[in-house]
Amino acid sequence: MLLGLTHRRCLLKCRSVKSQTTRSAVVDSALSAFRSICGEDGVSLAAAVREQHGKDESVHRCFSPEHALLSRCRPPDVVVFPRCVEEVSAIAKVCHKHDFPIIPFGTGTGLEGGVGAVQGGVCFSLRNMDQVLDLHQEDFDVTVEPGVTRKALNAYLRDTGLWFPVDPGADASLCGMAATSASGTNAVRYGTMRENVLNLEVVLADGTIVHTAGKGRRPRKTSAGYNLTNLFVGSEGTLGIITKTTLRLYGIPESMVSAICSFPSVQAAVDSTVQILQSGVPIARIEFLDDVMIDACNRFSSLSYPVTPTLFLEFHGSERSLEEQVNTAEDITQSNGGSDFQWARDPETRNKLWKARHDAWYAAQALRPGCKAYSTDVCVPLSQLPQIIVETKEDLIENRLTGPIAGHVGDGNFHCLMVVDPDDPEELHRVHLFTERLARRALAMDGTCTGEHGVGLGKRALLCEELGHTSIQVMQGLKDALDPKNLMNPEKVLQLRRV
């Protein structure tokens, strides 16, 4: 128990050998400090709780120094459950004093191994801070604590005529989504978290509380100094703990229409996407599913869509403008050989259609029961999409891998939902090599290895290839400036430097 803490202290501070008694005394005093801050119930050493907080939904494996073993789960030494920012700050100060790593934890729905306690340490589970604060309906903004998920916020907003559109697959916490720079199916119209966060409250490694745009500020635009808000958005807990986020809200559209359309080729589907965007249709969602994905969806949800490259579309607006939008889109898809264009106007049919899309993850997993899904996440300029998708499908077939494709094609972002046996190291290795080839293919086309899932543990080496040495050095300089002891979620995003 608490070996990780002791190990880290030992690594960082106690270069001369200290007795086990001294170490235990330090750990005991920290634990009692945590208990006096959060209460007895707010501190857990239970193995099950620690394990639950040591992993996300990825298949990345962490190196465990005690066992020299690879494991998906790397539990923290202790989990704390603060109830307010003052408690977060107070616990961070104790950690800072003792050089304990600090790992923020939202819902654990990340996909790149962002929460494993690679060096041990203290996991800050933020689920008890779950209040929606300061809704300003007339100003289209709201502030939420880190325990509030996107679905919980939209349920809270139900009677206001407003909604928050960013929708990664999981029901993630909004502060976690900010930390990951998440997006989803609506980004083509409403932007990603980067465009929708107005302000953040952040606790730094030394316990300092910072308001990135000034306390309580919420202008819709600003040019007041460096953009701290967007420095913390996407920093994945490596620069600070996000304890509040102020978000832009949108009016719920008067009307929504969905549609689905089948295509003879990937090229035809992507050409339609580009032309729809060029035509100025303010499309709300435009999702691509390849033949393998459609087949999986048909099987999983007992549907009978043609097994060809397919677009799922959604239009938001007034009744009249929708008719025009859909007509334009239908004309464009037809001119590209699209067929079986089906509208869905009533909520029930619309929901059925989108449920099929949202169940893609489970539909993919159901192709190989007992296996786990791992999602790739490249994003390229639109014109490169057909080529990269075609090459990637060939690669999958050549390497006997199951990886149906679904993507937010309006942004140039797509996922191969790799279905793998997590206990088969040879298959995991093949998947690993495939994902590296895919990422390098995206990089060669001016794209990124990660459109919306972040870097975590999984993409650190690729990040270096993507950004180059000088940009990584600049990022490391910023990390050193904000977290000189390297306590905040260590080893995530940036690789440990060789000394």
Added chain:
Amino acid sequence: MLLGLTHRRCLLKCRSVKSQTTRSAVVDSALSAFRSICGEDGVSLAAAVREQHGKDESVHRCFSPEHALLSRCRPPDVVVFPRCVEEVSAIAKVCHKHDFPIIPFGTGTGLEGGVGAVQGGVCFSLRNMDQVLDLHQEDFDVTVEPGVTRKALNAYLRDTGLWFPVDPGADASLCGMAATSASGTNAVRYGTMRENVLNLEVVLADGTIVHTAGKGRRPRKTSAGYNLTNLFVGSEGTLGIITKTTLRLYGIPESMVSAICSFPSVQAAVDSTVQILQSGVPIARIEFLDDVMIDACNRFSSLSYPVTPTLFLEFHGSERSLEEQVNTAEDITQSNGGSDFQWARDPETRNKLWKARHDAWYAAQALRPGCKAYSTDVCVPLSQLPQIIVETKEDLIENRLTGPIAGHVGDGNFHCLMVVDPDDPEELHRVHLFTERLARRALAMDGTCTGEHGVGLGKRALLCEELGHTSIQVMQGLKDALDPKNLMNPEKVLQLRRV
């Protein structure tokens, strides 16, 4: 000549007294290095050139250490005209070696005193780097060098069906607009520079060339590491010199309609704005002009709009959707007591209408010939607009100041165009006190003192009030990490620390 350089060297390095000969030798060797990098024509010591590069369009005065005098212009010691990023980097390396301040210069159209050489130093005029590079029509992106202005880019794009919508009043350079986090009348629909820059090439103080999103990368979204792009957007030359920017482009709308409407009160105009936004009308521009501003426009452009609070609106879309948008907007304005709603469909009438709006700056100045305009720039949540505008108008009257109001009300951002005699210190002082009261009024309403003009010299003290001590300290930490010698545009954005 070159006193500034020597002075700074003296301050920073030569704590023991050095002979004038040694100083001159250093300066001479730097100058010949500049000439060997940029050519003879690429280096200027001429007084007129230095003065032209020592000021922007603001009325801010800099402290000049030699003369202990206040002056609008603080010329650099030398102006260099690099022709490519390699030359920028090579000159920066020379400056870094000798501790010379580095001041980037675009078009000099800034409004907050961002280019004065407060500590002397080397001005990098980027006008010779004026190429539009790498237009990708199908991907809606383009890369430009720092000498390209927004109008030059749109002229270049004329036959492509694409445009770049961000439009500050002046024909500023696009890299300068990125450095200032500028916006304009189209931000309510298309966002500000923050949302429209995909990648930057930046030269740091030591000459290192950094690509914020990796060299040549241009995915529409990314979660690959810290958001360096948005850290440099809005950094006003204090973190690095922007030598390339990759921008999002948009399809030119099929059709555009403008409209103008008069209101009985500020409240009625702002209520209409909020309701139009809530209704989901994708309004492209919604500009407010108060009675004084309309009166000035009428006089300046021989127009006869009713002298009351007024909205100028613009709608972008298809023919059919426009009709609906305009009808919805007209219904909303009428229900708020709006009258004299006039459409402008044909380009000529539309251009006449927007020319009146764009001439507001000159119309205001024409109210007092021989005077200079200074623009305030607060931005508040929408619901606070009526109150702050009413209070501000009372303040103007009480203090006998001329300050017609024009604003991007869809964003909550408005400007008082203060018309002042730049040679009347008493009036300048009254304007200064007024702008401070206005900024504090905005801060008390959760807003910002600068929506789109930046901080420069003019808003440094207010920035501290707006953000608070800890956020300023974080910004200072980032500045120290990227520019440890404090060479990049010193004393802008962040105030000099007392030692």
